Amino acid sequence: MVSAVVAVTLRELLRRRRALVLVVALPLAFYLARIDTTGQAIRFLALGVGWAVATLSLFTHVSSRDLDQRLAIVGASPSALVAGRQLALTATGLGLAGAYFALVALTQDVTHLWTVALLLGTSVLIAAPLGAAVSLLVPRELEGALALLSIMALQMLADPDGTGAKFLPLWSTREFTTYAVDPSGGADLTQGLLHFAAVAALAAVITWIAGVLRLRPRRLPVPSTR
Amino acid sequence: MTPAEEWSRRLDRSLIELGVEPAEARRLTEDSHEEARGAGADPSELYGPAAAYAVRLAQAVRTPQPRLSTMPAGEVVLRLSGVSKRYGRHTVFDNVSLTLRAGEVAAVVGANGCGKSTLLKICCGTTAPSGGVVERTARIGYAPQQGGVSGFLTPAEHFRLFGAVHGMGRRKAVSTGNQLCRRLGWRPRSGLSAARLSGGTQQKLNVVLSELNSPDLILLDEPYQGFDQDSYLDFWDQVLKWRDAGAGVLVVTHLLQDLERVDHLVELHRSEDQ
Amino acid sequence: MSVNLRQQWLHGFLDVCLLCLLAERRDYGLGLTQRLVAAGFDEIPGGTLYPSLVRLEKQGLVETDWVPSATGPRRKYYDLTAAGHEAVADRIGSWHQFRDSVESLTVQAQRARAERLG
Numbered sequence: 197m198v199s200a201v202v203a204v205t206l207r208e209l210l211r212r213r214r215a216l217v218l219v220v221a222l223p224l225a226f227y228l229a230r231i232d233t234t235g236q237a238i239r240f241l242a243l244g245v246g247w248a249v250a251t252l253s254l255f256t257h258v259s260s261r262d263l264d265q266r267l268a269i270v271g272a273s274p275s276a277l278v279a280g281r282q283l284a285l286t287a288t289g290l291g292l293a294g295a296y297f298a299l300v301a302l303t304q305d306v307t308h309l310w311t312v313a314l315l316l317g318t319s320v321l322i323a324a325p326l327g328a329a330v331s332l333l334v335p336r337e338l339e340g341a342l343a344l345l346s347i348m349a350l351q352m353l354a355d356p357d358g359t360g361a362k363f364l365p366l367w368s369t370r371e372f373t374t375y376a377v378d379p380s381g382g383a384d385l386t387q388g389l390l391h392f393a394a395v396a397a398l399a400a401v402i403t404w405i406a407g408v409l410r411l412r413p414r415r416l417p418v419p420s421t422r
Numbered sequence: 423m424t425p426a427e428e429w430s431r432r433l434d435r436s437l438i439e440l441g442v443e444p445a446e447a448r449r450l451t452e453d454s455h456e457e458a459r460g461a462g463a464d465p466s467e468l469y470g471p472a473a474a475y476a477v478r479l480a481q482a483v484r485t486p487q488p489r490l491s492t493m494p495a496g497e498v499v500l501r502l503s504g505v506s507k508r509y510g511r512h513t514v515f516d517n518v519s520l521t522l523r524a525g526e527v528a529a530v531v532g533a534n535g536c537g538k539s540t541l542l543k544i545c546c547g548t549t550a551p552s553g554g555v556v557e558r559t560a561r562i563g564y565a566p567q568q569g570g571v572s573g574f575l576t577p578a579e580h581f582r583l584f585g586a587v588h589g590m591g592r593r594k595a596v597s598t599g600n601q602l603c604r605r606l607g608w609r610p611r612s613g614l615s616a617a618r619l620s621g622g623t624q625q626k627l628n629v630v631l632s633e634l635n636s637p638d639l640i641l642l643d644e645p646y647q648g649f650d651q652d653s654y655l656d657f658w659d660q661v662l663k664w665r666d667a668g669a670g671v672l673v674v675t676h677l678l679q680d681l682e683r684v685d686h687l688v689e690l691h692r693s694e695d696q
Numbered sequence: 697m698s699v700n701l702r703q704q705w706l707h708g709f710l711d712v713c714l715l716c717l718l719a720e721r722r723d724y725g726l727g728l729t730q731r732l733v734a735a736g737f738d739e740i741p742g743g744t745l746y747p748s749l750v751r752l753e754k755q756g757l758v759e760t761d762w763v764p765s766a767t768g769p770r771r772k773y774y775d776l777t778a779a780g781h782e783a784v785a786d787r788i789g790s791w792h793q794f795r796d797s798v799e800s801l802t803v804q805a806q807r808a809r810a811e812r813l814g
């Protein structure tokens with residue numbers, strides 16, 4: 197069942213050509229805008245990947261809402277539906293992250309290159325459930341896209357050292373970026389990892405619980421024989 | 423091309439469009455042509471216009487519905503006892519009762535806004551009733567009014583997905599789906615995603631998906647909107663076939679024709695605010 | 697009696713009539729049409745007759761055979777299968793029941809009418 201949902205979601209994503217082009221182009225635009233400073237370029241690339249994947253996740257979940265509801269009514273497991281959609285989105289996101297990792301490896305001189313992979317990967321792992329969680333709270337794609345825009349704008353504008361920034365989902369990217377570019381910059385990799393793990397787990401749990409609550413039909417008793 | 427050949431060509435094409443297997447369409451066309459020659463008549467004279475004749479022939483060769491339900495006839499598949507729905511102080515409907523058995527059709531009728539779709543959602547289990555008891559068999563099929571198909575997926579991909587839910591093999595799901603489509607006079611072309619099908623054809627896909635698992639109870643929310651006249655008749659034909667095949671069918675409709683054929687009528691009235 | 701009503705009725709009973717004609721002897725399409733007319737029905741259009749024959753063939757009650765003709769093009773002959781012969785017996789029984797039901801109602805109605813008038 198999960199694999200069927202994964203296959204279907206991947207097909208749907210591949211056929212949303214225009215959305216896919218935007219998803220690929222957005223991080224590139226962010227990256228090119230800051231290409232002159234390595235650290236900023238990488239951080240903005242990660243935010244761009246995160247935003248793109250979150251938006252793709254939002255659109256996927258909003259547009260598949262009715263179909264998933266229908267499948268759940270006739271007996272599909274809500275957990276399998278949520279998991280299948282999420283796996284497909286995460287895989288797509290990781291593919292995108294992989295491509296951009298190659299771009300960074302080719303065009304930038306980075307001390308800890310593997311941290312860039314970590315950074316892009318964690319952005320995807322946070323963004324996919326984040327977009328799903330947002331989709332559960334909003335009725336339509338437009339509201340969700342605006343909500344994600346607000347989150348991402350805050351993420352870019354907030355002072356990373358302020359306490360408020362720690363409440364934003366992609367705070368960990370800055371720690372990873374600093375570590376990747378300048379290991380002596382006082383970045384705390386462990387703290388970044390802990391923050392990532394906490395945010396990813398929270399977003400995944402919210403997505404799963406809210407998804408299951410929304411999709412699971414009420415259990416109706418079987419009629420007595422006559 | 424002689425008029426007789428032209429007529430045959432049109433018959434062949436119409437039959438295929440109506441979901442008849444191409445080999446069978448060719449055989450029927452050749453037979454009709456030969457038969458007219460044997461009778462010494464022009465085919466359009468003997469059989470009438472090719473398109474109209476194709477509709478009758480296609481109905482004649484359509485394979486009979488296999489038995490759907492595993493339930494013994496007369497078993498209760500849905501029971502509503504005093505079901506009501508209120509939003510705040512507004513009563514949508516009150517005290518709706520129905521006992522639907524395997525091999526029966528019930529129609530839910532009423533004007534727009536009187537809660538027909540809400541009642542169906544209560545039967546699906548996606549909306550909670552404010553009062554009353556709903557009992558329902560577990561193996562159901564469901565066709566919503568809209569949003570029940572994905573515009574990005576082809577019919578075959580839909581069959582595989584729904585087949586996976588029902589634990590059917592991929593191949594079995596696709597062949598069953600295609601067979602059910604032909605019964606509604608439609609032959610899915612591979613590679614064409616649902617968004618590129620006409621509105622009526624999308625609804626046929628919607629209906630076929632609801633019966634892929636040979637359910638004991640089929641719930642339908644005006645799924646024939648966008649059907650042309652012939653398909654609309656075929657739809658009711660299909661509803662009666664489901665019934666004869668032993669399934670219980672609940673259809674939400676705002677059309678009052680064809681209701682003499684149903685076993686139960688649930689009439690919802692727009693209630694005043696209280 | 698209106699032609700329309702007669703046609704509607706024949707429509708409902710066409711399968712039985714065709715099975716009965718074929719039980720007597722095998723025949724081709726035009727022959728069946730002529731025999732229906734001889735039995736007192738209106739001429740049945742080919743657009744109605746042939747789909748009925750196709751349906752009976754699909755149901756396995758009728759089989760077909762192309763027979764070359766000395767005078768013109770070959771003809772398609774229809775004949776009952778074993779299942780077809782069984783179906784004829786079955787449907788004749790059903791028809792008698794049905795006819796008796798309609799008959800009893802019409803007789804009652806006629807009697808009531810006669811009493812009211814008389």
